[in-house]
Amino acid sequence: MSEKPVLLIADDNEDVVQLLKVYLRPLDCEILVARDGEEALAVAQSRLPDVVLLDVMMPKRSGWEVCQALKAVQRTSDIAVVLVTARGDVKDRLTGLQLGADDYLVKPFDRDQVVKRIATLLQRKRTAKEAEPETPVRAAGMLLIDRATGLPTVPMVLDRLKEILIEQSEIGIVFIDIEQYDAIEAEYGWAFFDEFVRRAAQFITSEAKARFPNAVVSANLPGGSSFFIFFETRGTDVRQETAFDTMANELRQKLIDAMRQQFPQMQQGQIGFFVGAARIDYKPQIRLERQVYQGMQIAAAAVRDAEQQRKKQLTRELRDIIRRKRVTTLFQPIVRARESTVFGYEILTRGPQHSSFRNSDMLFTFARESKLAWGLEAIALECALRRLRSFDLGDRKFLLNLEAEMFSESEFRLHEVVSFFSEHPGRFVFELTERAAIEDYNVFRRLLDEFRSKGIEVAIDDAGSGYASLEAIAALAPDYLKITKSLVSTLATEPIKQDLVKMLVDLAGKIGAKTIAEGIETTEEYGACRELGIDLLQGYYLAHPQEQLGVGDREVEQSLASQWSAAAPGGV
Structure with a gap:
C-alpha cells in the first residue's frame, strides 16, 4: 500500500x-x-483519505452535508475537511466552522495558500497518528462515540x-x-467547553x-x-440506599475540587455537577435492555430533582439580590492593540462576592431564564450610574451592555x-446584544x-456569532464591532476562525467602525488578534474587572511589561 498521504478532491x-x-503536486x-x-x-468512507477538499455547491449532496456526515461518525471524524467555495462571507464560514470543517478555501485560489494550508x-495528521496508538475505542468503527x-x-x-446484570x-x-x-459554553466557547468535558x-x-x-x-449522548x-x-x-447517597455526594465534591484545580481561570461558582445514583435488581421476566434503561x-x-431544587434556590437568591440591590459595578480595561494603552472600560455587573452569581454572564443568563431580566437591568443601570458619577471620567470610553429589546419596551426607562x-x-x-430579533430596523x-x-456611540456585541447577524451590522452601522469570545478562543490555531475575524476586520473598515476582541486569555490569542489587525483588546490576559479604574490600568501595565517578549509577534 502506498505510503503517500491520500487526498480527495x-x-x-x-x-x-x-x-x-x-497546485498540490509538490505535496x-x-x-x-x-x-x-x-x-x-x-x-471518503471506503478510502479514509487524510484530507478532503469539498466544493460547497455540489450535485446530490452539498459540501456542508458531506462534511457533517463525515464528522458525525467516529470512523471518518478524523478526516481533515476543507470546504471550497466562491462564497466566502461570514455566514458561510461560520456554518463550516459549526459543522466541524478544518479549513476553508475561497475561489479564486492563491497557489501558495492552497499548498500551505493543505x-x-x-x-497535523502525521503528528496525530504518531501520538495516538490504536485503541479499542477507535477500532469500534462506525459505532457511536462521543x-x-x-x-x-x-x-x-x-x-x-x-x-x-445476569452474572451479578x-x-x-x-x-x-x-x-x-x-x-460555561456561552462564556468560554465550544472549544474550551469540549476540553472541560474531556x-x-x-x-x-x-x-x-x-x-x-x-x-x-x-457518555450519555x-x-x-x-x-x-x-x-x-x-x-x-454501597448496597444500602444511604450508602449510595453518600457515594454520590463524595464523587460530586471530588469532581468539583478536581475541575476547579484544573480550570483556575473559571469562577468557582461556575463549576458544579449533579450526581444521582440507583441500583437495579435482575428480573428475568423483563427484557434486559429495558431493565438497564x-x-x-x-x-x-x-x-x-436536584436540578429543580437548585434552580428554585438560585431563583430565590436572585430575587433577593434584585430586591436588596446587591450588585457590584466593575470596570474591565479595553486596550489599544498597537499602542498598548488603555482606551476605555466595559461596565460590568456582578452579584455579591460569596453568591452563586459572581460571574456576570451567569447572572444575566439566569435572569433571562427566570424572567427577572427587567428588574436586574434596572438595578444594574442604577448602580452603574451611581459609580460613574463618583469618578473623574477623564478621556476614556465606557461601554455599557444592554439587550437590544430593552430599547423598545416603554416600561424600561433609559432617559x-x-x-x-x-x-x-x-x-x-x-453595547447592543441582539438575543431577540429587532422587529423594525428603520425605527431602531x-x-x-x-x-x-447626543454624543453616544453604538457597538454590536458578539460579532461573528449567530446573535450579531450581518443584517444588524449593515442596518445599524455601529461604531464598534465586538468580536465574540468563541472566535477569539483558540484563534491562533484555527484557520477558519482567522478568516472570519479577517472578514469582520475588513467589514469594520468599510463601515468606519473599530473592532474589539473580547475574552483574550493567552499569549497566543493576544498575538493572533494583533496580527489580524484588531483595533482594541479585552480579556483576563490584560486585566481582570476591577472596582476602581486605576487598579485595572496598573494590571494592564504589569501584564504587558512582564509578558512583552512572548506576547509581541514581530514587535510593535
Whole structure:
C-alpha cells in the first residue's frame, strides 16, 4: 500500500479539479476525485483519505452535508475537511466552522495558500497518528462515540451491562451531569467547553476504576454533557440506599475540587455537577435492555430533582439580590492593540462576592431564564450610574451592555442614562446584544441616531456569532464591532476562525467602525488578534474587572511589561 498521504478532491467542475491537482503536486499525494456529494461520501468512507477538499455547491449532496456526515461518525471524524467555495462571507464560514470543517478555501485560489494550508493539515495528521496508538475505542468503527471525550455511548456497552446484570443479579448506576453547561459554553466557547468535558470524563473514568475495578463508563449522548458509571454492587459497601447517597455526594465534591484545580481561570461558582445514583435488581421476566434503561432513568430522575431544587434556590437568591440591590459595578480595561494603552472600560455587573452569581454572564443568563431580566437591568443601570458619577471620567470610553429589546419596551426607562451620557459627549458607548430579533430596523436605527446626536456611540456585541447577524451590522452601522469570545478562543490555531475575524476586520473598515476582541486569555490569542489587525483588546490576559479604574490600568501595565517578549509577534 502506498505510503503517500491520500487526498480527495470533490468538485463537479473539471477545471477546478485540474487546477487543484497542479497546485498540490509538490505535496506528493495520492489524489482521488469525486464529482458529486454522494460519490465524495462513498469514497471518503471506503478510502479514509487524510484530507478532503469539498466544493460547497455540489450535485446530490452539498459540501456542508458531506462534511457533517463525515464528522458525525467516529470512523471518518478524523478526516481533515476543507470546504471550497466562491462564497466566502461570514455566514458561510461560520456554518463550516459549526459543522466541524478544518479549513476553508475561497475561489479564486492563491497557489501558495492552497499548498500551505493543505500541508499544515497533512502534518497535523502525521503528528496525530504518531501520538495516538490504536485503541479499542477507535477500532469500534462506525459505532457511536462521543468525540470530545472518546467515551462510548450506552448502546456500545449495552451487551456488557446485560452480562453484569445476569452474572451479578444487580447493577449500580451513577448519572453525572455538568451544572449550567450552557452558561460555561456561552462564556468560554465550544472549544474550551469540549476540553472541560474531556477532562471531566478523564477524572470520572479514573475515579470509577479506582472505586469499582470493573466499572463501565459511558457518555450519555454524543456531544452531550452527562455521563453514566455502571458497576458491580454485589459484595460492595454501597448496597444500602444511604450508602449510595453518600457515594454520590463524595464523587460530586471530588469532581468539583478536581475541575476547579484544573480550570483556575473559571469562577468557582461556575463549576458544579449533579450526581444521582440507583441500583437495579435482575428480573428475568423483563427484557434486559429495558431493565438497564429503566435504571438509567431512575438515576437521571434523582439528578432532575436536584436540578429543580437548585434552580428554585438560585431563583430565590436572585430575587433577593434584585430586591436588596446587591450588585457590584466593575470596570474591565479595553486596550489599544498597537499602542498598548488603555482606551476605555466595559461596565460590568456582578452579584455579591460569596453568591452563586459572581460571574456576570451567569447572572444575566439566569435572569433571562427566570424572567427577572427587567428588574436586574434596572438595578444594574442604577448602580452603574451611581459609580460613574463618583469618578473623574477623564478621556476614556465606557461601554455599557444592554439587550437590544430593552430599547423598545416603554416600561424600561433609559432617559436618566441617556441624560447623563449626553452630559459627557464622546465618552459613552451603548453595547447592543441582539438575543431577540429587532422587529423594525428603520425605527431602531432612528433611535440610535438620536443617541448619536447626543454624543453616544453604538457597538454590536458578539460579532461573528449567530446573535450579531450581518443584517444588524449593515442596518445599524455601529461604531464598534465586538468580536465574540468563541472566535477569539483558540484563534491562533484555527484557520477558519482567522478568516472570519479577517472578514469582520475588513467589514469594520468599510463601515468606519473599530473592532474589539473580547475574552483574550493567552499569549497566543493576544498575538493572533494583533496580527489580524484588531483595533482594541479585552480579556483576563490584560486585566481582570476591577472596582476602581486605576487598579485595572496598573494590571494592564504589569501584564504587558512582564509578558512583552512572548506576547509581541514581530514587535510593535
